[in-house]
Amino acid sequence: MSITREQIRELAEFHSAKSCAVSFYFQPSTPRNKAHKEDTILIKDLAREAMHSMESQGLESKGTESKGKKDSARADIDRIVRLSGELRSNGTHAKAVFACAAQNIWHEYDLPASLPVTQLVVDRYFHLKPIAHLLGAFPRLGVVLVDRHRARIFDLRLGELTEREGLFQTLSRKGRSDGYAGYDGGRAQRRVDDEARQHFKAVAGILKESLEKGVFEKWILGCQDIHRSQLEPQLHAYVSQALLGRFQADLGRITDDQIRTHAEQIVEQWQSDRRRDLATQAVSRARSNARGVTGLRRVLRSLELGEVQTLLIGENFQAHAVECSGCGHLDAHLVSFCPACGRATQEVVDVGEAILPWVIRRDIEMFYVKDDPEFDKVGNIAALLRFRSDNVQPITTTVADQLGRAGAAYPGRLRKFASR
Numbered sequence: 001m002s003i004t005r006e007q008i009r010e011l012a013e014f015h016s017a018k019s020c021a022v023s024f025y026f027q028p029s030t031p032r033n034k035a036h037k038e039d040t041i042l043i044k045d046l047a048r049e050a051m052h053s054m055e056s057q058g059l060e061s062k063g064t065e066s067k068g069k070k071d072s073a074r075a076d077i078d079r080i081v082r083l084s085g086e087l088r089s090n091g092t093h094a095k096a097v098f099a100c101a102a103q104n105i106w107h108e109y110d111l112p113a114s115l116p117v118t119q120l121v122v123d124r125y126f127h128l129k130p131i132a133h134l135l136g137a138f139p140r141l142g143v144v145l146v147d148r149h150r151a152r153i154f155d156l157r158l159g160e161l162t163e164r165e166g167l168f169q170t171l172s173r174k175g176r177s178d179g180y181a182g183y184d185g186g187r188a189q190r191r192v193d194d195e196a197r198q199h200f201k202a203v204a205g206i207l208k209e210s211l212e213k214g215v216f217e218k219w220i221l222g223c224q225d226i227h228r229s230q231l232e233p234q235l236h237a238y239v240s241q242a243l244l245g246r247f248q249a250d251l252g253r254i255t256d257d258q259i260r261t262h263a264e265q266i267v268e269q270w271q272s273d274r275r276r277d278l279a280t281q282a283v284s285r286a287r288s289n290a291r292g293v294t295g296l297r298r299v300l301r302s303l304e305l306g307e308v309q310t311l312l313i314g315e316n317f318q319a320h321a322v323e324c325s326g327c328g329h330l331d332a333h334l335v336s337f338c339p340a341c342g343r344a345t346q347e348v349v350d351v352g353e354a355i356l357p358w359v360i361r362r363d364i365e366m367f368y369v370k371d372d373p374e375f376d377k378v379g380n381i382a383a384l385l386r387f388r389s390d391n392v393q394p395i396t397t398t399v400a401d402q403l404g405r406a407g408a409a410y411p412g413r414l415r416k417f418a419s420r
Helices: 005-013 038-056 064-090 129-135 182-212 225-234 237-241 256-287 296-304 356-361 373-377 397-409 411-418
Strands: 021-026 094-100 105-111 119-123 141-146 151-157 160-163 218-222 243-247 292-294 308-314 321-324 345-348 365-369 381-385
Touching: 005 105, 005 356, 021 038, 021 064, 038 064, 038 119, 064 094, 064 119, 129 356, 129 365, 141 182, 141 256, 151 182, 151 256, 160 256, 182 218, 182 225, 182 237, 218 256, 237 243, 243 256, 256 292, 256 308, 256 365, 256 373, 256 381, 292 296, 296 308, 296 381, 308 373
Parallel strands: 141 218, 218 243, 308 365
Antiparallel strands: 021 094, 021 119, 094 105, 141 151, 151 160, 292 381, 308 381, 321 345
């Protein structure tokens, strides 16, 4: 089963100080011999390392709660080791498992085989960075193939191409055999052309409806140039704006693999261009004290204030911070007690991982940036903001007094104005 955005949000909501969250990612490797045991050996090694890490963090200490954490995590890790024997038969897919036996959680998902490495992590929350790498700012994407008589519409998500059944009926209109000479021939041709226009108009209507209902957010067009010139004039303005790109396609000959390859190339180029543009914008706006911030401390503050629209993180960003055990406040200053509520803090080794639940829960667009010297100089983390709370101007006393007097003099009008 492939993972959805809603399921990722549910995983991001999980956070527990009383139980362990086990995150496992399997990236299939090319076997060096027929025994195919390398992956199984690797997973067993990762399991031993995870248990050793738990011991070094104090989960072996005496006490019912610590013992419960250890037993819960061990049960999940043992189950993952048993699963390792089945993973090779999983084909070309990668696998993700999120487990917490103490809360009866066990979720398995198939992923494209493009994860960085196989890894197993035990923590207070599920580690979602490998999925964030896959999702990035990947929109819900539609791929539309058309010609004069047919239309096929696909969903493309995490490398999986799925045709939407029943979304559009294949059209197969033909003119009567009344000749193509003189008046009758011209009338038959006009009828064929009109049917084609109605067909393209119907496709445009379905695209508009799909975008309005959130079936997909962006789309890609595959067709021959002559059909493109007939479809695009029929498109609503915001349907045209949501178009990421086009590729040449013959509906009768193209394969699903070819469709997926063309579409992924277009998306990759779009993401690369958008990533570069947004990183430049964030750095520039931060320098001018506009709607942009750079550096860990400022970004964490903007996340907590709900200001962030787009988050950009260096591909290999690493930084330490502390997290409040009570309110969840993240602080770039390694303080022992939370400045917000006074509770004790816990050190966070990878703050880039720790902020992902915030990003996912709030549906913040996010990109991982690499090979950008200017971005490196500002700390490898930046954000574009919806607003800056320190730039919001409060209502002055004079304005408040004027509104009060207006309300007293014209109460009906002011209520009517406020209700608009």
